[in-house]
Amino acid sequence: MDIYLVGGAVRDALMARDADAAASSHVDRDWVVVGATPEAMAAQGFLPVGRDFPVFLHPQTREEYALARTERKTAPGYHGFHFHTDPGVTLEDDLARRDLTINAMAVAATDAEDPASARLIDPHGGLRDLRERVLRHVTGAFGEDPVRILRLARFAARFPDFSVAPETRALMRQMVEHGEVDHLVAERVWQELSRGLMEQRPSRMFEVLRDCGALQRLLPEVDRLWGVPQRADHHPEIDTGVHLMMVLDMSALLGASLPVRFACLCHDLGKGTTPADVLPRHIGHEERSARLLRGLCERWRVPVECRELADVVAREHGNLHRSAGLGAAALVRLLERCDAFRKPARFLDIVLACECDARGRLGHAGDAYLQRERLLPALQAARSVVTADIAAQAQARGLKGPDVGTLIHRARVTEVAKALGEGALDRTP
Numbered sequence: 345m346d347i348y349l350v351g352g353a354v355r356d357a358l359m360a361r362d363a364d365a366a367a368s369s370h371v372d373r374d375w376v377v378v379g380a381t382p383e384a385m386a387a388q389g390f391l392p393v394g395r396d397f398p399v400f401l402h403p404q405t406r407e408e409y410a411l412a413r414t415e416r417k418t419a420p421g422y423h424g425f426h427f428h429t430d431p432g433v434t435l436e437d438d439l440a441r442r443d444l445t446i447n448a449m450a451v452a453a454t455d456a457e458d459p460a461s462a463r464l465i466d467p468h469g470g471l472r473d474l475r476e477r478v479l480r481h482v483t484g485a486f487g488e489d490p491v492r493i494l495r496l497a498r499f500a501a502r503f504p505d506f507s508v509a510p511e512t513r514a515l516m517r518q519m520v521e522h523g524e525v526d527h528l529v530a531e532r533v534w535q536e537l538s539r540g541l542m543e544q545r546p547s548r549m550f551e552v553l554r555d556c557g558a559l560q561r562l563l564p565e566v567d568r569l570w571g572v573p574q575r576a577d578h579h580p581e582i583d584t585g586v587h588l589m590m591v592l593d594m595s596a597l598l599g600a601s602l603p604v605r606f607a608c609l610c611h612d613l614g615k616g617t618t619p620a621d622v623l624p625r626h627i628g629h630e631e632r633s634a635r636l637l638r639g640l641c642e643r644w645r646v647p648v649e650c651r652e653l654a655d656v657v658a659r660e661h662g663n664l665h666r667s668a669g670l671g672a673a674a675l676v677r678l679l680e681r682c683d684a685f686r687k688p689a690r691f692l693d694i695v696l697a698c699e700c701d702a703r704g705r706l707g708h709a710g711d712a713y714l715q716r717e718r719l720l721p722a723l724q725a726a727r728s729v730v731t732a733d734i735a736a737q738a739q740a741r742g743l744k745g746p747d748v749g750t751l752i753h754r755a756r757v758t759e760v761a762k763a764l765g766e767g768a769l770d771r772t773p
C-alpha cells in the first residue's frame with residue numbers, strides 16, 4: 345500500500361513556505377491510503393472509524409487514514425452518499441472528489457515531515473490557486489455536497505485575501521437554486537458556521553454565503569439586514585448588514601469567544617423586521633431580535649451557552665450602551681436583568697459583545713468602550729454585599745422571599761452609589 349499526506353497539512357505547509365514563515369504546524373493531518381483493503385488496514389492495527397466508512401485511525405498517532413475512494417451521490421443532502429473503495433482506486437481519483445484545488449494536493453508519506461520541499465502531486469492546479477489566492481472547486485463533485493458551500497465560505501473567512509473563482513460562484517448559485525442547501529442537517533450547518541465565526545475575518549463567510557444565495561436559505565434573519573437603514577448619527581455606515589459585518593470582524597479582532605461572536609451575529613436581527621414607516625429608527629428591535637433568535641437557534645440546534653448569551657445581548661445591548669446615564673438603582677436593575685450576580689464572568693462577555701457593537705461602526709473602531717469603566721466597578725461594589733448575612737437577618741425579623749430580595753437589592757444599590765460617589769437615586773427619569 346502507498347500512503348500520502350493530503351489536505352490542510354499540505355496546503356498550509358506550502359502557504360507558510362510562500363510567506364517565508366516558519367514551517368506550518370498543522371495539527372490535524374489527513375492521510376490517503378492507495379492499494380489497500382479494509383482487511384489489510386485492520387491487519388496493520390488501524391482502527392475503523394465507522395462500519396461503512398473507509399476511514400481508519402492510526403493505532404498510535406490517532407490520525408485519520410482514509411482509503412482512496414470515489415463518491416457518488418444517491419440522494420439529496422448530506423447523507424445520500426455512496427462510497428466506492430477498492431485497491432484499484434488511484435490517488436488521482438481520490439483527489440478529484442475533493443472540494444477545493446488548494447485542498448487537493450498530496451505528497452508521499454515519506455516526505456510528510458517537510459511537504460513544502462517534497463515532490464507535489466497537484467493534478468488540479470492547487471499551487472497556482474494558492475499563489476493567486478483563489479478558492480476554486482476541483483470538479484463537478486463539489487456540487488454533490490452542499491456542506492462544501494459552507495466549507496468554502498469558512499475558508500474565505502480563514503484566508504480573507506482569497507477570492508472565489510467565477511465558475512465556483514456560478515456552481516454554488518446553481519446548487520442553491522436547485523435547493524441543495526435546503527437538505528442540510530443542523531449539526532453540520534452549526535459546525536461550519538461556528539468554525540467560520542471563529543476565523544480571522546468572519547464577515548467573509550457571510551459575504552460568500554450571501555453572494556450565492558445560501559444565506560437567504562440558511563439564515564434569512566441575517567440576510568435581510570442588508571438594505572435596512574439605521575440612523576446616520578449613530579451609524580455612519582447606515583446599512584444594518586454592513587454594520588453587522590463590522591461588528592463580527594471587531595469580535596474577531598478582539599479575540600472574542602464563540603458565544604460572544606454568535607451574540608454579535610444575532611444582536612440586531614430585529615432591525616430586519618422594523619416597520620417601514622418607523623425607519624431609520626428601530627424602536628423595540630431588541631425584543632424582536634430575541635424572538636427571531638429563538639427560531640434561528642432551534643433550527644440549527646445552537647448550543648445553550650451561545651443561545652443564552654445571544655438572548656441577553658439582544659435584549660440589553662442598548663441599555664448597556666446608555667448605561668453612562670444611569671444612577672445606582674437603575675444600574676443594579678440592569679445587572680440583575682443580565683444575571684450578573686450569579687454569572688459575573690458571563691457579564692464580561694456581555695460587555696465585550698456590546699463593545700464590538702459600539703466599535704463595529706464606521707469611524708468608531710478605535711473608540712474605548714467607556715461604559716465598561718462604570719459597569720464593572722458597579723458590579724464589583726454590588727457583589728460586595730453579603731447576601732447570606734442579609735437573608736439571615738431578614739429571616740430573624742420574620743421576613744420572607746420577596747422581601748429578602750428587596751433588602752438585598754437595596755443593599756446593592758447603596759454599595760453601588762457609594763462606589764460611584766453618587767446618591768442612590770436615578771439621574772434619569
Ligand SMILES: Nc1ccn([C@@H]2O[C@H](COP(=O)(O)OP(=O)(O)OP(=O)(O)O)[C@@H](O)[C@H]2O)c(=O)n1
Pocket residue numbers: 350351352353372374441442443444447448489491492495
Ligand atoms: N466536505 C469535504 C470535507 C473534506 N474534504 C477533503 O478532506 C480534506 C481534509 O478535511 P478537513 O480536515 O476538514 O479540512 P482541511 O483542509 O484539512 O482544513 P483544516 O483541517 O485546516 O480545517 C480537505 O482538505 C479536503 O481535501 C472535502 O473534499 N470535502
Ligand SMILES: [Mg+2]
Pocket residue numbers: 351352353372373374
Ligand atoms: Mg484537516
